[in-house]
Amino acid sequence: MSALDRLVALLEGAERGVALTGAGVSTESGIPDFRSPSSGLWQEHDPMEVASLEGFRREPRRFYEFWGHRFGALAGAQPNVTHHVLAKLERQGKLRAVVTQNIDGLHRDAGSETVLEVHGSYRQARCLHCGAVYSLQEMERRVKSGRLPVCDACGELVKPDVVLFGEELPPVFREAERLTERADVFLVLGSSLQVHPVAGLVAVAHRHGARVAIVNREPSPYDELAEVVLHAELGATMRAVGSRL
Ligand code: NAD
Secondary structure, eight states: OOHHHHHHHHHHTOSSEEEEEOGGGTGGGTOOOSSOTTTOGGGTSOHHHHSBHHHHHHOHHHHHHHHHHHHHHHHTOOOOHHHHHHHHHHHTTSEEEEEEOOOSOHHHHTTOSSEEETTEEEEEEEETTTOOEEEHHHHHHHHHTTOOOBOTTTOOBEEEEEOOBTSOOOTHHHHHHHHHHHOSEEEEESOOOOSTTGGGHHHHHHHTTOEEEEEOSSOOTTGGGOSEEEOSOHHHHHHHHHHHO
């Protein structure tokens, strides 16, 4: 039996599956990931400057220059075959939830209903002081006109609602842990599994008896916990999975 056959068999039997997705799921929608060797964003940018709470507070202009470019790439993106196959698996009753590290909103666009965005979403922003919420359109308008987005109500800086290094995860992470503990199949797609605590969900799933499968172009630190590992392109792999389920 090939690894693909074993992946299909594992998903066929799933009743309480949970998928954990990372940036690799969206590269085929034209959104660069962070850690791919030649094209990842961290090849060009220092994460501590542009993706940490400390960097944001210290140099908000620099942060927004980076995010201004990112907004553009994210806004035009469409879900790809991997997002669509995950939505189908949920409709078939095989997946309970998609836990995603992605902030791009593409799982919802593809029709997945239970999507736990454990690193937040770029589609809204929030005042660091009073918590007032701003839409993406409003943020884009301000960033494009060269102004720093500040809160209309209290004048404090407004930050995209994404989890930066140095920030706590949102309460939805607890829900992700709960579903992971109950999962019968845990499917990891397109993540380097280097960002904690989310990467630790693989060990939680394994410890609670889930059968683990990992599809990623490169090896991950959790491959040895998985019963099926495919070092392959997601598009081709998930297209094949989708056509057989
Ligand atoms: P990562 O960049 O650390 O890892 C992505 C992995 O996906 C890499 O190992 C790469 O080899 C693999 N990959 C890329 N394209 C692939 C493809 N087509 N087929 C198979 N494998 C492929 O990303 P991560 O593990 O999600 O963690 C980084 C953080 O990046 C997360 O916190 C997330 O919030 C953030 N992020 C999100 C987006 C997004 O929303 N789309 C984009 C970049 C980064």
